[in-house]
Amino acid sequence: MFRKQFVYATLIVLGIIQMNLQAQESLAGDDSLTKSLLSAPGPTFTISQTDIPAHWSLIAYGDMRFTDPSNESVTNPFARRALVAKIASEHPDALMLSGDVPYDGSNADDYAVFHSETTAWRDEHLRVYPALGNHELHKDEVREPKNWWNTFPELKGRRWYSVEFANSYLIALDSDLSLMDGSRQKAWLLDQFQHLPAQTRFVLISLHHPPVADSIEGNSSHDVRPNERALAVMLEAQANDSKAQIIVVAGHIHNYQRFFQNGVTYLVSGGGGAKPHPIARTSADFFKDKDFPNYHYVRFYFDGKQLNAVMYRLADPKANPLVWEKKDSFVIKPKP
Secondary structure (H helix, E strand, C coil): CHHHHHHHHHHHHHHHHHHHHHHHHHHHCHHHHHCCCCCCCCCCEEECHHHCCCCCEEEEECCCCECCCCCCCCECHHHHHHHHHHHHHHCCCEEEECCCCECCCCCHHHHHHHHHHCHHHHHCCCCEEECCCHHHHCHHHHCCCHHHHHHCHHHCCCCCEEEEECCEEEEECCCCCCCCCCCHHHHHHHHHHHCCCCCCCEEEEECCCCCCCCCECCECCCCCCHHHHHHHHHHHHHHHHCCCEEEEEECCCCCEEEEEECCEEEEEECCCCECCCCECCCCCCCCCCCCCCCCEEEEEEECCCCEEEEEEEECCCCCCCCCEEEEEEEEECCCC
16 A cells, blocks of 8 residues: 555656656747747737626636546546536636646647536637646647647637737736746737736736745645746836736636735636645735635626626535635725
8 A cells, every 4th residue: 555655656746847847948948939939019819899898707717627527636527617617607708717727738638628518618608818837738738739729729829918808908928938037928028018008907917827826735846936936026017107907817726815915916716626735824815714625716897996806616516506605805996
């Protein structure tokens, strides 16, 4: 028994090392990976004002790990499917996914499971805006995420992009590529901020690795990295000058956290189904609830005056009926 546990633990550690090496390769080879990517100024996509209600809603979450439903060791298929169905019933005007949509991005079958399990999203004609996570970028997908592009063909040739959306501006970043000075992605992001549409009051940024987060209990493998720490410095500088409020939604840590730092709201919303992580919460985290695990999604609702946000937690993925708990809420007011 001990030998089996040792072998299993060793495989997990080797898997983490491999993923970290892949991430390092991606960051180190930034020039070769990004030189051919599409990266034009201005919004990549624009949603017509007439297609968005005056009082709009947006849902954000991440870390679903769509894969064979019989695999319950790395993801909870009951929570994953319940969240998909609940989000479809909410009919948000936009849905932002902060990465790790498949369990193994090199396996086209995992994307087939995503396609099958999210039929309700297509039935509801949801606008889905994914960001790349490290699980999308296994094996050859590190250099060219063909399976991701095949699943989201409108994004082919891109690894970051933006959406002009009512009085908001949505940005999806690739945190497996450099966000530091001199990188193509950071130059693009700075230009986006310098040329925000006049009506923009909220900028919502989705990426996988969090710029601000508390650690997993007894585990430093998902701690904030220099790449995202540099992004936080840049965003907080923008917050001083921008007419828009900045909200960042990340994943990677399979739990929920909320911070406000130097004018920027930071969320960790990694409760889409992946194996949960307990958090060593610090006083900086506004979320104090002790319940665990936190399978959840975050719903933003603009009521005509301010942006209202609520975190909804799935109490028990196997319950009948399912119970959704309102576990956190906050308000973001437009700047004067």
